[in-house]
Amino acid sequence: EKKARLAQDSTTKGLATCRVLLAELEAHQDAWPFLTPVNHKAVPGYRKVIKKPMDFSTIREKLITNQYSNWETFIVDVNLIFENCERFNEDDSEIGRAGHSMRIFFDKRWAELLM
Numbered sequence: 001e002k003k004a005r006l007a008q009d010s011t012t013k014g015l016a017t018c019r020v021l022l023a024e025l026e027a028h029q030d031a032w033p034f035l036t037p038v039n040h041k042a043v044p045g046y047r048k049v050i051k052k053p054m055d056f057s058t059i060r061e062k063l064i065t066n067q068y069s070n071w072e073t074f075i076v077d078v079n080l081i082f083e084n085c086e087r088f089n090e091d092d093s094e095i096g097r098a099g100h101s102m103r104i105f106f107d108k109r110w111a112e113l114l115m
C-alpha cells in the first residue's frame with residue numbers, strides 16, 4: 001500500500017516536472033521549427049522519411065490527456081523530435097542548427113530537474 005502510494009507520488013511529481021520542462025522548451029528561441037506538427041504538404045518527402053512525427057504541441061496534448069505513464073515516456077517523445085530533425089535536416093541548416101541547440105538545452109535541463 002505504502003510502496004504503491006510512493007510510486008504514484010513520484011509519477012505525479014515526475015509528470016508535473018515534465019509540464020515545467022515542456023513550457024521551457026516551447027519558450028526557447030530556437031523552438032520555432034518544433035512547435036506544431038510538420039505540414040507534410042509544405043515539406044516534400046517528410047511523410048515518407050519520418051515514420052513517427054512528433055512536435056511540442058502533440059506532446060502537450062498527450063500530457064494533458066494523461067497519455068504518458070511516467071517521465072521516461074515523455075523523454076522518449078521529446079528525443080523523437082530531435083532524432084526526426086537530425087534525420088531530415090542538414091546539420092548546417094537553420095532547422096538543423098535549431099534542433100542541435102534545443103537538444104543541448106533539453107539534455108541539460110531534464111538532468112537538472114529529473115535526475
Ligand SMILES: Cc1ncccc1N[C@@H](C)c1cnc2ccsc2c1
Nearest residue numbers: 032033034038039042043085088095
Ligand atoms: C522540424 C522540421 N523538420 C523538417 C522540416 C520542417 C520542420 N519544421 C516545420 C515547422 C517547418 C519549418 N520551416 C518551414 C519552411 C517552409 S515549410 C516549413 C516547415
